Amino acid sequence: MVGASYITAGLISLAAAQLVSNSEPEGMALVVGKLLTLDESDKIFNPGLILMRGSKLEYVGELREVPEGYEVLKHEELWAWPGLVDLHSHIHGPGRDLNDMVKPLNPELRASPTFDPFEERIEVATAAGVTTLFGIPGSGTSISGFGLVYKTKRSEPSYDNMVVRDPGGMKVAQNFNPQRGAGDVGNTWCGLAFNLEHLNDRVSRLASDDEAELDWQLENLARVHRGELPVLIHCASAEGVAAVVRMWKVRYGTDCVVSHGSWDGWMAAGFAAKHGVPVNHGPRTANMLSTRREDRVVGGAAEYTAAGVPLFSLNTDAPVIPQEQLFLQGSMSARLGADAYHMLRAVTTHPAQSFQLADRVGSLESGKDADVVLSTGDPLDPRSRVEFVFIDGQLEYSRADDGQIF
Amino acid sequence: MTMIPKAIGLLALTVLPSHAAPRGEGGSDLLAIRVGKAETISQGTLEHVVILVEGGKIVTIGEDLLIERGIPILERPDWTAMPGLVSCHTRIGLEKSTSRSFEPNTNPKREVYPRQKVWKELLELGVTTLGLVPEGNSGVPGQAIAIRPYGDTIDEMLLEEDVYLKMNLQSSSSSKAIIRDAFGKVDTYNKKVAKEREKWEKAREKSKKKSSRSRSKKSKDDDEKEGDDKEKEKAKSTEEVPKEFVPPAPDAKVQPFIDLREGRLTAMLSIRKAGDYLHLLDVMEEEEDVKWFLRVPLRTDIDLYEVADRLGEREVLAVLNTRITLQAHSRRERNIPAELARTGVHLALTPESDRMSSYEEWMNDVGHLVSRGLEREKALAAVTQEPARALGLDEQLGTLDAGKDANIVFWDGDPLEPASRVQAVMLEGRFVTGEVD
């Protein structure tokens, strides 16, 4: 019985592949056994139907008649879920070009010149159902520049085809890594804070003044202060998390996201929650055998979510954790006490919502980008194989055709 | 109502010395000390206590004793007396020395410099007895000596040599082998002695039977003998056979292990973690006759609590430094001395480290352990009676009992209270510190 369903699956997938390459159908219909929408009401359809038209989702819901002219991909043994989103990724280009380290503050820099659409690591990410990435510069300087939001499309690898938003947001490093021994201010947290505030105070004033003329080098930072672009802030430890919330939310009111929040950062979760600052946790998600909470292995995700942090999300800091293992950050967080379904949100809808991307990605809802992953089971289970990945309605990976990349 | 019999008893006791030496003439040093409280260790806490001291010893001690007229009395109703403190495993006052790995026949006697300020300072803190150990955290660094921190020469300071043999045992093949090999050498020696004895017995018999005729054949054993033994043997055969068997002298480094087996010496086995204790048992299970104590330096994250029950079962005497530790991988405090004491371990405490500052804080630290669960009586015994036992001096000192050395520390309050200060210290009947007239 089991075998039979697999044979059928194989036949259908072959047929589907042919259809995709041959004609220009109206749209595409996906019939799946289970459909996780990850929408606001967390609807799950069992089985479910997805209609894709162009690059967008046209219909997501229970089975109904497929309109004419739609090519049908029927896989009742598979699950469908939205493509995964990672807000903290460095695989968009070569590591050596990650971080310009001469000046401590580089609001004028962008990651886009380093963007390599042919980067091989992106392909593995696609095959694991990771479809949207915020590719950012490193954390060796306090402001390392602006990253870009892109999709992991393989069929036509190019900047124009892949990039969703550039600049996609700013990258800040609040503590630890940017501490410099360069002989200038910035060897301590005090110095780092001074550097940031010195610049931010100026730009924040200018940003609110319509008359003011801005140096082009500060234009993007001004957009951050106007709330037009989000900012992702590298920090760790409870003090670090608290400092981020105080500076970037309480003082400057930016659309900020705490990133990492490692070690005992979760101890400031309540403070972040109180001010509504989202946390993008990882790559370290366990606080093991260490300080502040005796003898327990503390799962950061469990603590952040229990404290009510809004839009909690997970990252890989790829390549620290290989990009394709984003889902495992969810599995392991669920293992260490967080709610498993919530961890699914943490790699889909939450990162999208916390980074001004909710209108396009993160959930399966009509009108959004058709980024759909079909897998053999629970997205958080390492055993589940990804069979198909659609990005913007295009089939970007098919295990049957491409071979199992991951 | 119990006053009368006590008074009589005291009279009876005091008669003797007062006759033996005319008082007031300098010969007799009889002194009665009346204090508010005494921590006797052996009989608990007494109140309104009279301690009668003479000839360096405590003559008697009791509650509300009447003191015979004429005996000088030191009236200190605000004071609390307790036995002098005993630190039984320390290197305070000794220079840093090269670490010894296998010197079982040595001790640190020559490392002691009298007339150092440190000894006086220790006395002022109430420390009247010290067990000084050789330097070395692996192998068998040597034997400990017991001293009083008082005197102009080492011989005046020395209480006892060879009080215990310090041996370090860790979870490793090499560490276990050192101890096994050492005892193995005793076996080798014993075999040698047995052979010699056999030979002597044969020779003895022969000489008895045929005292006139000389022997022509040698014993078979000789094949296994070493060259010089053979020669000795030859020499012996021509000599007259001694009436008493004289065993060959063992190697100096083997002797301590023979002494251990024969109960003349005790071992102080130093381990670093709970697991070491099981390896210790593994090694020592074959040495049933050897009496040993345990030394465990407490590190922050030591896991000794894991073997608390097993240590208690054996009623091991464990020498620990005075500190609260943390459970490994946690910030959970563990009061290991208290935990061990509860299981029946004989607890002896040393200051947290060998630094003077640790000695200054010692009783504070002990008080800290008590405030966190260590039984008060066991805490007091752990700095007096039990360490005295570790030094083999428990017959002589460590409690306030008649017949014991008059090593007494006088406090202006509870010795375990941080505010309490030492008011006077008596060492073997003599006030060595404090304003006493």
Place this chain on the structure above:
Amino acid sequence: MDRSRTRHFFGISWVVLFTLGLVAPGFSRGAARLLDDEDEKKEEEKQDEKEGEEDDAYFAVVGGDVITGTGAVLRGATVLSKNGVIEAIGSNVFLPEGTETLDAGGMSVYPGLVALNASSRISGGLLAAEAPIVAGRDILDHLNESIGRALGGESHVDTPDNRRGDEIGDWEDLQGEQEAGAKGSKHNDSFDPFSPYMTMALAAGITTADQSGAAVKLKRGEIGDVVMNERNLVSFSWSTENPSGIRSLREKFRTTQDYLDKYRAWEERGNKDEKEPPKKGVDRSALRVLQNRSLARFRANDREDLLGIARFAQEFGFRPVIDGCREGWTVADELGRAGAYAIIIARDRRPKDESLVRPGGSKIENAAILHRHGVQIAVKAFTTSIESMGITGRDILHLPVEAAFAVRGGLSNEAALAAITTVPARILGVSQRVGTLVEGKDCDLIVTDGDILHYQTFVQYAVVSGKLVYDKEKELYFAHIRPRPEGIEDELEVEAVEDDGEEEPPEGDGEDDGEGDDEGDGEGDGEGDGEGDDEDGDHQDDDS
């Protein structure tokens, strides 16, 4: 749901099987023998040893679904241990008076896991500073590999053997050599039965750890007899970049094989006056391998090396253990023919060498493809350490996660379980004692709150040699996560409607191997550790 249905299905068939076992006593024992044909004798000896003791200690794990590792799933069964050895398994097991019991109702019972390449801190404990816990596996591996290369294919033995040099001593001495470590083994003597790392390993389901080639049983609170075998692996290096090393290795094996042949002939003739064949040039390690007393281990990943090893092993008739085996999928048939064992990291992603046309690099299906070709698959953890500075899911505590990645690549759930139990037990030479739950083997088992390969499953209890050594609720580390009373029912919401692993296609599904798809070499940093250092990893450990 599906899970229970499948369980039921298995339940029926295995109840039947088990009934057979009752009808024919000794059946299971026989099955065990079939599985582990080697070392039967030792099993017998061990039995005899144990039987001599007085005051038998009985321990029973009652009511769990017992996954024996031999293919059987016994629902609601009891595992009875007598003096640390499994006395009986089944649903109508008689419990002698005084049997200590552990209720495993509603839970699953698995054989304890066997962890290859584990940090020595697991058995060495807190003060075992010689092996850092946060050590990159790769640093060590690469170091070993390069040292091996530098040495030119010289063999080195992972056991006390190596101190004796290459020239063998007395034949008799060799024959009488002690196989299992006992008193005097450095692993026995440095064993820390209170190591918190050991507790964590037990929490991860590991009951046997490979400590530099020695199979160490994670007994808690006691020492002695913890080393089950420390001489089963002999390491050799093989690299096509070093042809002279390969030549000298072949030479060693040939000389040793010649000697062995001559010796056997000499022995057969039984002529006392004839001199024993000369031992010149005979290699002790090679001798052990050729006598089938040790397994030869090679660290190798590249296709050419793997091919070379496979052919070399066939030439001399031994089964190689290949640690790494990244490109094994490209030469799976050869490795299968050589009867190889492969120790793999399923999720390892390495691109192939760009300069080569042939298929290469890592492949997620590696384990499945190799397994299909008869290679015995063992899975090792991504890192040897206990924790990876807060990065979770890839250290030695997550063996089942690594095995789950092998399933992702097409390996069956059963083979994945074997890859962390029976196969590593065979590699370490202790399969006669651990790895499966059958009568006569050591009672080393774990009780879990679900499918061992599921990411949320926790080990609730661990039992080693018939003693309870880990209880999740009573230990520090995980007690606060899904405490036991709720724990068992509290399944993932998503999973509530999930079709369990059971609908996994039968083994053998998946792509055909090979087929020259250069796509297989998925790029990506297999090792996050390395790259993260100079980049954005929040490596603050050195700071403040």
